[in-house]
Every structure is written in structure tokens, then in C-alpha cells.
Amino acid sequence: MEKSSEIEIDKFYVDLGRAKEKSTENIIIIGDFNAKIGISPVQIGSVIGRYGSGASNERGEKLKQFAIDQELTILNTMYKKKENHRWTWLSPDGYTKNEIDYILSNKKHYFTNIEVLRKLAFPSDHRLLRGTIIINERRKNRKKYTQPRPILQSIREQKRYKNILQEKLYKHESTDKEKLTIQQLYDILEKSLTESIIESQVSKPKETFTLSDNIKSLISRRHTLQQKSDRTIEEKIDLKELYRIIPRIIQDDYDNYKLKRYEKCIEH
Template identity: 40%
Template structure:
């Protein structure tokens, strides 16, 4: 019986083991099938992503090849200039000698590399981490050919000893006396006080210079205008921020911002104001944070006109800065007339203030054509367009001086717009004002690292207002006229002014006629008679 029970138990164990194997096998097969199904989807997605990445890499390589086709590789050039701008000018001169026209805006970047073999370039790459470690330690380190050179920093505080030349005994005795004299002077000067500086001029020992020499510096405020072409994205705005770090500016008026809506944004370094109604246009201002307290108001009239009322230190009146963007010459006459009508309204509204009108006028003013154009300076250049005639009449109407023509500049540094093909260059951005005495300079910034085909125009305002000259009338030069002559002058002037008001002519013609009338009026001058008084002194007879 015992043997039979043992056999039964063995058979039951075998059956159980077989059943367990079958169950595990079936479970494994089911699990593997499920995993295979899931892995298939993952592998398929992975293959799709790999194909996309390979396509993108291929496209990037093709784009890189296309870009490299536009590159010019020049070997064996000597670096004559220290800055990148000087290097660009040097390369432009070399290329222009070959007969090829090239402008600085067509040069995106310059990479200067030395000519080494592949083995030396690999060694230099391996030495780069060691170079950075040595610089972090404070040592002077640089790579020369294929070796790392490390130098300890010199102690600048260490005094350099000078070797004294050997002279005769008499000269050495004289030296001793001069040394003694200098020591006594230092001792007498020390009694004045350590906080006081050494006098700039020669004064007696122990005394103070009561009238020290002071260098007077004129503080100026930089106001500029720029057509940015677009500031729609944050990337373009960040690019403008980086470009502005290299120049002096305080207030910047912008045309073609292409940012919709009216908004004031306060950022870390500046305040941004924008006004845009139609996509593709828009004007605004960028003002430094240091002038935040001086801002009176910011107004956006339209996507072509924006106003900034600001208090400039040293001036009693407010300054009204108007940034505008005029219609192009391809626009209709009605559009340009509406623009100038709205602009004249704003100027008459703020006529009591000091006005600055600036922006992109899309007009070529050119040189001064006659004396009547007193709002233009003597340094204008070029021809005048139809829009330029309209602008000159507008400036004469509102007594606004064109600051671009008031200062003598090189012809290369006058144009503010260049065509996409680089064939034409025109001056279409201007800064005008009704108070030109406050300005010290107006110039075009040629080197401005920003992606636009326009140049920035910048004017400098003297913070200290100009002194008013006192008029002096000498009593001997005063001319006396009779009542009859004064009546005749009044009658002739009244008749001439009535004729001018009734005639429909331009302001330039009216001004010329009035000047001729005043010069042709003949007045009989009656000179004041001089009375001579002779004093006769007789001797006293006792």
C-alpha cells in the first residue's frame, strides 16, 4: 500500500509540473504577443521620427551650402584695423579695386581664422579646456601655434627702481639740497589737510588755490529717429536693444513698428510706446528709464503720428516731440494731403511749446534753391522731389527749421535710405524744430548693427538753454521820420498787403513780393541835428 501511495503522489507531482509548464508557456506567449504589438507601434513612430530628423539634417545641409555660396573666402589678409568696422572698410576697398560694388549692409559677419593644418587644429582644440582653467585661476594664458603658454600676473603695486647716474661730487651735493627742498614742501603741504587735492596751478607753500581751474562740459540730450521696417516680434526688439547698447541715445522715435494696438510697456532699461491700427505701419517711442519722471504724456493720434510731451531740464517750456511716418510717393495725393492736414493740426495745438518734428517723410528736400527758404540750411545736397516741395512749404508755414541741412557733413554720411539692390541712396529721414538754437549737432549714424535698409538720424540738445543776447541801440543811430512820411509808408503797405491776401499764390511768392515792397519804399530820412555847446572859461578878475 505504501508503494502504491508513493507512485500516486509521484504521478500527481509530474502532472502538476506539466500543467505549470503549460500555464507559464501560454502566459509567456500571451505577454510576448502583447509586448510585440506595443513595441511595433513604438518602433514605427521611432522610424518616422528618424526619417524626419534625417530630412531636416539634409535640408539644413542644403541651406548651409546655399549660404556658403554667397561667402567670400580671402586668404592671406593682414589685420590692419583693430575693430570690425575698420576691417570691413579694408575688405570693401580690396573688393572695390577688383571692380565689384559691395556695401557694408551686405556683409553679415566676418570670421578671422589663421591658416593651420588639421593636426594642429586638433591639438589647439584639445588645449582649449586647459586654457579656460588657467584663465579661471587668474593667470594670463594663450595658445601659440600648438602650445599652451601660461604667465603669472604681474604685481602693479611694486615700485620700479631707477638706477641713479654717477656724477661729480658737486652735482651730488646739489641733488641732496633739491631733495631736502622737496621734502620741506611736502611737509608744508601736508599741514593743509589730507582730504584736499593737489593744486592745479602753482601756489605758495601752505596756501590754497581759491580759483581752481574747472573744465566745463556741455551736457546734451540725444534724440534720434529710425525706420525699423519691423518690430513685430520680440526677437527683432531684442536685436534693437543690443544695437542701441553701442550708441548714445535718450529718446528714439520709430517708424514702421508693425505692432498693433496702443500700449505703454515699462521694461528694465526703457519705456516702450506703440500705436498701430493697420498691419504694416505704426509709430512709437523708446525712452530711457532715466527720463521717466520728465514724461508729461504720450499720445497716439494714428498709425502715422505719435506725440511725446516731455520736460527737458533747463527749459521752462514743455518739449513736444512728434514722430511721423509720411505716405510714400506712390500713394495718392488725397492720402498725403490728409496726412499733412492732421500734422498741421497737431503743430498748431502745441505751438506754445518747443516742437521737434521728426521721422520718415519719404521726401527728398535737396539743396536750398532761394533765399526765401530760410528754414533750410546751407549744407543741403541733391535734387528735390515732389514730396520735397510739399515738405518745404509745410516747414515754411509752421516756421520749422530742417536740422539735417544746418551742419556740414560728408556726402557719404548724409543718405538715410538705400534700395534693396543698393543702386540708389536718398535722404528721406529728417529732424525739424522751431527752436534750433538749443541744438548742437545733427548727424546720420552710419554704423548701426540692426537689420534695416534705413539709417538713424540723431540730434543733440544742449541741456543748458542758450543765453538771450541783449539788444543795444545807440542814441546817435536813431533815425527820426516826419508824420507825413510815416502816413505814406502805412498807406503803401496796406495797399500791398490787400493785394497779397486776395491773390491765390504760394507762400514763397508772397514772401518775395513783400520783401520787394519793403525794399522799394523810399523814405526821406531826417537826421538829428547835433548841438554843439561851447564853454568859455574866463579868468576871475579880482
């Protein structure tokens, strides 16, 4: 992504989001995003922690937004490390060091550590990034075993299921069942049951946290000031203030978003 255009980067995140939607419930994304997350003074939910390196850049903001939208944790930001233990890329002249490789996951509790392998020498300008995972699959205890949630959770869905199933079975009433094998009869019943369940489920749109227009405007203003080499005193003060308030406003917006979701859950 180092020489990619902004359009290519946007397309990359769209494609990555689509790939994530098609994946299983355990998501782990590892790679060179060529993005600088920077140091966040406050933790943003379970997505971005308080630990990082240097200042964020525009591509870092896009990575943050992607993680927030997809409800993924940027695991590098969750572990406190020395500065020399964080950077993952070294410039050709040997002077610039940046943290641009990240591990993202929707299973934060699986990870116990994220670290850079500093003493492993190989021909690359990147250092290897390793995540430590502990998966403890306990045997189910009969006393603690709970009944799984039903596929059809609402009374409305259950009624729809019964009606749809009756209609499907009614269509086969005229079929001469004596000419069918046991397997063919079973296939008809299985197909009717499966299709009825799918058709009776009421899909609910997935809510995700997105940055407000106000936040996006402040981030754009910060980016503009970051690019200026001849800032005035007022602009320097403005930039310092933006670094301070943006994470706090994002945290407040995220807290309000969670509160509204809790209230909706209580209502239903």
C-alpha cells in the same frame, strides 16, 4: 508715406499741422517723410539751409511748404556733411541712396548738430538720424530779471476787461453770500476773473509766409520737366534755369514778407 497717394500725403500734412497747433511751445518733429529736399543754393530764412543731397522732388516741395507755413526749421539742411554722411535710406538693390528722413523744429538754437549714425547695424533700409540738443537753463539774476509781458497788452483790452469783470460781479450781487462758503466765494471770483481775461483779449490772425502763384507755377513747370525722359535741348536749358531761379525768387519773396512784417510792427 512711401506708397501713399497725393491725397493721403496732403491729409498727412493737414493732420500734422493740427497736431503742431495743439502742442507746447517746444516743437520737434522727426520721421521718414519720403521726400527729397535737394540742395538749395541760398538759405531760405531760418527754414531751409544751403545743405542737402541731390535734387528735390514733388514731396520735397510739399515738405518745404509745410515747414515755411508752420515756421519750422528743416534742421538737416543747416549742417554741412559729406555726401555719404547724409543719406538715410538705401534701396533694396543697394544702388540708390536718398536723404528722406528729417528733423524739424521751431527751436533751431537748441540744436548743435544733426548726424546719421553710420556704424549702427540693425535690420532696416533706413539709417538712424540723431540730433544733438543743448539746453542751458540759467538761474534768473535779479539784476537782469525783466517784468513779463502783461496778458492784456493794449489799453482797449484793459478797458474791455474792466467792463466785463464788473458785469460778471454785478450778476452775483443778489447772491446771498452768507449762505456760501469761503471756497464757493473764491471759486466765483476766480471764474469771473479768468473768463473776463479770455473774453477781453482781441485775437490777431497769425501771418505765415506762403509761396506765390508765380512760384507755384514755376515749381509745377520744373516738376513736369523732371518727369520727362526725352527732353529737348530747349527743355533741358529751361529746367536748368528753373533750378537756378526758383530758390532765389523764394528767398526774395521771403525777404519782402519779413520786411512787411517789420514795417507793420513799427507802425503799431
